[in-house]
Amino acid sequence: AIVVGEEALTQFDAGRSPTEAATAGATRMFAPVIASSLTTLCAFSVLVAAAEDAPIREIAIIMLVVIAASLIECFLILPGHLRHAFERVQRRPPSRARQSFDAAFARLREHRFRPLVRLAMANRGTVVTAAFGVFVVMLLAWTTGWIKTQLNLNLDFxxxxxxxxxxxxxxxxxxxxxxxxxxxxxxxxxxxxxxxxxxxxxxxxxxxxxxxxxxxxxxxxxxxxxxxxxxxxxxxxxxxxxxxxxxxxxxxxxxxxxxxxxRSWFSDFSILIKGADVETLKRASDDALRELVTLDGVSNLRDDLPYGKDQWLLSLNTAGRSLGLSTGELGRQLRAAYDGRRIQIFQDGDNELEVRLLLPEEERTDLRRIEQFPIKAPGGEMLPLAAVADLSVRRGIDAIHHHDMERTLHLRGDVDIGRITGQEVVAYFDANIRDRLVERYGVTTGIDEISLAEQETLSDGMVQFLLALALIYVVLAWVFASWTWPLAIMSAIPLGLTGALLGHALMGLHINPMSLLGFFTLTGIVVNDSIIVLSAYKRLVSEGVPPGQAIEDAACSRLRPVLLTSVTTVAGLFPLMLEQAPIAAMFTPLAAAICFGLLYGTLLVLLVIPVMLSLIISGTERLAQAMGRAQPRAA
The missing domain is CATH 3.30.70.1430 (Multidrug efflux transporter AcrB pore domain)
Structure with a gap:
């Protein structure tokens, strides 16, 4: 709407009637606005098709519906409002404040911004190297862990x-x-x-x-x-x-x-240890926990192989074996005494009742008497249990889990996200503990639950982002009928992402699913600004303006709509970026990614995109000349 309104105002200031100006604004901006909407639709449609998180998918669907509704408003409703507004302006001259603002903006554009564009065009290599160099630095800050990644939202319940x-x-x-x-x-x-x-x-x-x-x-x-x-x-x-x-x-x-x-059912990280007997798994777990507990910010460390009730272990001694007793016979006598032996079943109407003979309750619940329990030997002798078997006590395991048919335990824990993330704990385990456990205990390790989900979310997000870029490129190549111009437009994406990552670093935020959604949103917005500049260049060239001058004029003529788009978006999201309420704070990374991405990327888009377009045009011309010179030699 800002783009259409600004173009209509330009036509009105050029002397067209209100109806002609409103119509021309909508007509001339139809192609770039449709192209911008299609690229944004490409970015969000990937999330709708592939996102597993319901909130992200729902937000993407809402964005698609909003974009469709905004197109209807922009081309069917807005021109009528613009015509009425221009008619009122005709009847009433602009106020002195409005005239002063327009004059100040014109001076800013002609005396400050235009020389800056010329300077950038005169130093194309330096501008491109500096812009993309900063992007590489921020990307390294993310991949090396200086900007942390925590794909568990960690809401403050x-x-x-x-x-x-x-x-x-x-x-x-x-x-x-x-x-x-x-x-x-x-x-x-x-x-x-x-x-x-x-x-x-x-x-x-x-x-x-x-x-x-x-x-x-x-x-x-x-x-x-x-x-x-x-x-x-x-x-x-x-x-x-x-x-x-x-x-x-x-x-x-x-x-x-x-x-x-x-919190949710899952802890902040989950590490698998598997492949050994229960006692070995427990020793490996204790070994790992003793080291993980030393990490700053890690708490509530535990495994899911907890000790349960005490267990009594019986083993026949020499006397028991000499009497002909077996372990099985010993177990059967104890089971009959403590669990009971069925001696009769009778019917009581429709009910079947079972009569069992077992020790009195006071003897079954007093474990001190077990050593005196009478055991019948094969020869008929009655001896106390302590005379035929050795007794020992140990803590039993409450539950034993399996993963891929192997005995398994999970090491789980929580983190203070301000000091360490779950992914960093897993990375520390892999670098400092895993090899020792494998060598000492013969176990294998892996990740599960939230740690596995985070890894899959990040890898899936990268695939979805690359797919979105591919779809955007196809749409731009179709709209502009060129294989190279889309590269100039899409070069704005790294600039926006640089600002988004810089914003996360300055605010101490971690990359989470809402940050990734902000990256997708930002991609559509900065590409839209580039499309506006390139569309203006294309129109100026068709009117006979030399390419170099057309690039400069396109950047200057689109300064106001690009700035308005960015400023209004930042103004709308700025309160959300500062919100501290628990649920609203979940969206802080989304707002920060868009706000900082636009603040950093808007001016650079107006400088770097013209430079990239100039480089592509120059490269295309040199390639055409080289091919033209090579053709006669080939003949």
Whole structure:
């Protein structure tokens, strides 16, 4: 709409009637606006077809609908409004303020911007090298980790939780004492940080969320605290959870403790270790956890091979074997006593009842009596269990997982995104721990869950971005009937991305899915600015203006619409970029990518695109001359 309105105003200032000016503005800008819309549609259609994240796909669909609606408004509704506006201007001369602004802008364009364009055209190599050199620097800052990537959105939810798994056999009084300690440290943490962080908290017995799973049973408990809104407190949920965690004293009655913000089922990273027996996997896990816990910003480290209840291990001794006992016979007698032996089944109406004979409950629940349990030898002798077997106790494993038919455990943990990312933890593991585990324990490693999803999201995003670039190139080649002009237009994309990456670095943001969406959006916007400049050049050349002068005039004539497009977009997104509310802050990287990309890229588009167009035209002419000279020699 800005482009059409600016062109219509130019025609009106040239002396055309209101109707002619409005019509000419829409007619002359129809091709470039359609081309700009098609390139933006190409960028978002790739996301609609390939994006797996529902929010990103929905945003892309909304953008496609908005673009279609804006085209209808731009060419069917806007010209009528422009005609009425021009008629009012005819009846009432422009105000003095408007005349002063127009004169000031004209001086800026002719006395400041035009000499800058000429300077750029006179130093084409320097301009291109500098512009794309900065892009390479920012790209390296991203790929080397100076600008971090965290494709888990990490929303600041409004709850923190302490999830507890107690050791087997812990008394109710010990459970109550530790839960009371959690409540005391929660209140002390709140008081230490202005006392306005919490709304309320509750203690939940027999339930906790650990290892990404909802757990139930008497050995589980949790403390859940609701926080005030982010604007009212000084700490984020992550920082508050960390401060709470530092105050908590570990208790011998606690097997696992996870204090963190309320989050999705997945942790911030997940590393696979597999391929060995359970004991070896557990030793490999403990080895890795001892080193990972030293990383700054890593917390709640755990694996999903947790110790469970105590297990009694029985092995026949020499006396038992001499009596002819077998391990199987020993197990059958113990099972009959503790699990019972069926001795009768009878019908009670429609119900079938089973009668089982087993030890009294007080003997089955008192493990101290197991050593005196009478065992019948094959010869009929009755001997205590301790006389025929050796007994030992060890902690059992609560659950054993498999991946590709191999025993597997997951190393999981949370990160403080301000200090380290999940991808950096995985990279540290691969560089410093993996080879040692493989050599020492004979295991294999990999990534899963959120770490695998992040890797796939980044690789899929790159493929989608390349596909979008290919579609944009095809559309531009078709619209301009040239294989080389699209290269000049698309050279604006690295300029916009340079600004987007620079904005993330300055604001301390990480690259996340919303950042990638911002990159796609920015690609369409900066390409649109380039199309406007190139369309003006094409029209000027068709009117007989020399190519060099046409390039300069095109850049200067399109200064106002390009600036208006960028300024209005930045003004609309600027409040969102500064928003601190938890849900709105999710879109901060999207707004930052577009705002900084436009602020940095707009002026460079008006300088670099003319330079690139000049280089392409010069190169095409030299190639044509070379081919013309070579043709007679070939004949």
């Amino acid at each position: 409004e709850q923190v939780q302490a999830n507890v798994r107690f050791v087997s056999g812990v008394t109710d009084s010990d459970k109550a004492a530790f839960l009371a300690h959690l409540e005391e440290t929660l209140a002390a943490t709140d008081e230490e940080h202005d006392g306005n962080n919490l709304v309320a908290h509750i203690v939940v017995a027999n339930h906790a969320t650990l290892d990404g799973e909802s757990k139930g049973g008497p050995q589980f408990a949790s403390v859940q605290a609701e926080m005030t809104s982010a604007e009212e407190r000084e700490l984020s949920a992550d920082a508050f959870a960390a401060a709470w965690r530092e105050r908590v004293r570990r208790s011998p009655s606690v097997d696992a403790l996870d204090i963190a913000r309320e």
